[in-house]
Amino acid sequence: MDEAxxxxxxxxxARPQALAALLRYFHDLDLAEEAFQEACLRxxxxxPQKGPPRDAAAWLVFVGxxxxxxxxxxxxxxxxxxxxxxxxxxxxxxxxxxxxxxxSHYRDDVLRLLFICxxxxxxxxxxxxxxxxxxxxxxxxxxxxxxLVGEAAMEQRITRAKARIAxxxxxxxxxxxxxxxxxxRAERLGVVAxxxxxxxxxxxxxxxxxxxxxxxxxxxxxxxxxxLLRLFPAExxxxxxxxxxxxxxxxxxxxFDGEGTVILLDRQDRRLWNGPMIAEGLALLDxxxxxxxxxxxxVQAAIAALHARAARPEETDWAGIDALYATLExxxxxxxxxLNRAVAVSKLRGPAAALAMVEPLGDRLxxxxxYHGLRGALLMQLGRPREARDxxxxxxxxxxxxxxxxxxxxxxxxxxQEAAEAGHGA
Amino acid sequence: xxxxxxxxxxxxxxCAWTKEEDDAVMQKLAVVQxxxxxxxxxxxxxxxxxxxxxxxxxxxxxPPLVLDGxxxxxxxxxxxxxxxDCANLEEALDIARELGAANPGGxxxxxxxxxxxxxxxxx
Numbered sequence: 088m089d090e091a092x093x094x095x096x097x098x099x100x101a102r103p104q105a106l107a108a109l110l111r112y113f114h115d116l117d118l119a120e121e122a123f124q125e126a127c128l129r130x131x132x133x134x135p136q137k138g139p140p141r142d143a144a145a146w147l148v149f150v151g152x153x154x155x156x157x158x159x160x161x162x163x164x165x166x167x168x169x170x171x172x173x174x175x176x177x178x179x180x181x182x183x184x185x186x187x188x189x190x191s192h193y194r195d196d197v198l199r200l201l202f203i204c205x206x207x208x209x210x211x212x213x214x215x216x217x218x219x220x221x222x223x224x225x226x227x228x229x230x231x232x233x234x235l236v237g238e239a240a241m242e243q244r245i246t247r248a249k250a251r252i253a254x255x256x257x258x259x260x261x262x263x264x265x266x267x268x269x270x271x272r273a274e275r276l277g278v279v280a281x282x283x284x285x286x287x288x289x290x291x292x293x294x295x296x297x298x299x300x301x302x303x304x305x306x307x308x309x310x311x312x313x314x315l316l317r318l319f320p321a322e323x324x325x326x327x328x329x330x331x332x333x334x335x336x337x338x339x340x341x342x343f344d345g346e347g348t349v350i351l352l353d354r355q356d357r358r359l360w361n362g363p364m365i366a367e368g369l370a371l372l373d374x375x376x377x378x379x380x381x382x383x384x385x386v387q388a389a390i391a392a393l394h395a396r397a398a399r400p401e402e403t404d405w406a407g408i409d410a411l412y413a414t415l416e417x418x419x420x421x422x423x424x425x426l427n428r429a430v431a432v433s434k435l436r437g438p439a440a441a442l443a444m445v446e447p448l449g450d451r452l453x454x455x456x457x458y459h460g461l462r463g464a465l466l467m468q469l470g471r472p473r474e475a476r477d478x479x480x481x482x483x484x485x486x487x488x489x490x491x492x493x494x495x496x497x498x499x500x501x502x503x504q505e506a507a508e509a510g511h512g513a
Numbered sequence: 514x515x516x517x518x519x520x521x522x523x524x525x526x527x528c529a530w531t532k533e534e535d536d537a538v539m540q541k542l543a544v545v546q547x548x549x550x551x552x553x554x555x556x557x558x559x560x561x562x563x564x565x566x567x568x569x570x571x572x573x574x575x576p577p578l579v580l581d582g583x584x585x586x587x588x589x590x591x592x593x594x595x596x597x598d599c600a601n602l603e604e605a606l607d608i609a610r611e612l613g614a615a616n617p618g619g620x621x622x623x624x625x626x627x628x629x630x631x632x633x634x635x636x
Contacts, residue, residue, distance in 0.1 A: 100525040310528060316565040320582035363562060363627030370566040370625040373602030374581060
């Protein structure tokens with residue numbers, strides 16, 4: 088592999104398409120994976136001499152299918168292995184397969200492969216692990232590192248998840264192999280988009296030492312979204328999802344300090360933001376908006392875009408952000424959305440107006456770190472340090488990462504400092 | 514004589530490069546580019562963002578048709594290009610429509626640019 092690193096990247100890039108088509112032929116994920124592996128081995132043998140085929144995915148599908156059919160026959164009849172020449176006509180038949188791959192058939196293949204990973208019986212983390220293993224082709228070791236678990240544990244988790252979907256495929260709840268109707272296709276896209284965003288958040292929510300290990304998850308999620316977009320180029324919510332992830336991930340280099348502590352948006356060094364990623368996100372959002380079919384991903388991307396467009400925090404269009412959160416509150420009512428809107432309101436109309444918005448959320452968000460963090464900060468701005476302290480103490484006890492706790496400790500220090508200065512003045 | 518060099522590659526392969534691989538390629542290219550720039554031979558250099566960010570304006574009909582995605586017809590050939598500074602896609606489309614009215618037929622693919630250097634060479 089060392090002599091020809093391009094083969095590795097070509098195989099990785101062709102994987103989703105090739106595997107998805109093989110799954111349609113065999114209706115069996117294990118057999119499809121086996122066929123793909125075998126085809127890859129043959130590619131490693133023949134491509135360095137013959138050069139890469141015109142369409143790598145089509146080549147892999149053709150060879151993989153033949154190899155697997157032979158394997159099945161051999162198992163059935165114990166017949167002798169067919170000669171290697173059987174595959175030598177691969178180039179001729181390739182064009183025909185490539186044509187079929189280009190058709191809408193193939194688009195539904197990849198969607199089906201992703202959708203099968205999203206089986207509702209599987210917990211979210213297993214859906215993510217499965218998609219990364221099967222669709223992205225990450226190694227078990229890579230996935231284990233990203234999830235901060237041992238390789239053996241991850242292997243077991245993936246094997247169990249696969250067994251579960253294999254069983255589900257046999258039953259009535261199995262995902263059918265014929266092309267889905269328009270409604271079904273739209274539903275599948277929605278489920279798959281949600282799973283891709285889960286993959287992204289699994290990487291994005293990491294902090295400290297683990298942030299670097301989990302960054303590949305964000306990149307994989309963006310790659311999967313681009314893959315979906317190439318297949319479904321006119322879906323505004325998929326554009327919105329890709330834009331949202333690009334605009335958020337563009338801030339990666341500015342989000343943590345040397346110790347892994349979170350740097351909030353208004354304190355980040357915006358020169359560290361990734362310009363091309365922001366440009367791509369903004370372009371995708373512009374495309375999405377033209378369709379005039381708004382959805383939650385597009386609205387969230389539009390919020391991220393308003394942050395990205397502000398060269399300095401003072402230039403942020405908080406009125407626009409407030410209006411977008413108001414839209415999101417209608418589309419996806421949730422106390423967390425209202426909490427986020429309160430941040431914009433605090434910038435627009437001051438801490439008192441924001442606090443009035445936050446107070447009614449107490450019943451539902453009293454166990455939520457960010458609720459206490461924001462409430463504490465608002466009370467601090469309003470000159471109510473004692474109550475602010477109570478909220479910060481609650482927040483610290485609810486912090487799930489060291490970075491979150493460190494951020495609140497800094498707030499508590501600021502509170503102490505303020506009290507000392509006030510005492511000094513008196 | 515000014516020449517333009519159009520770069521073709523498999524997008525899903527290039528997008529699958531790790532940041533390290535990408536940086537290594539860009540660094541190697543920068544060495545060559547710097548030498549060319551010093552010799553006064555380098556004009557504008559652009560790296561385009563993925564085709565998923567592209568929009569196509571078909572100007573073979575009136576009014577022109579806006580489609581999501583890159584230009585995909587193989588019957589037409591690449592005959593030229595513009596670099597435009599626009600606030601957003603709408604402005605880029607407006608300019609494309611204006612140009613299209615002056616020269617109907619064919620298509621414009623509107624694709625954002627990720628990296629751009631104004632090389633400095635002039636005819």
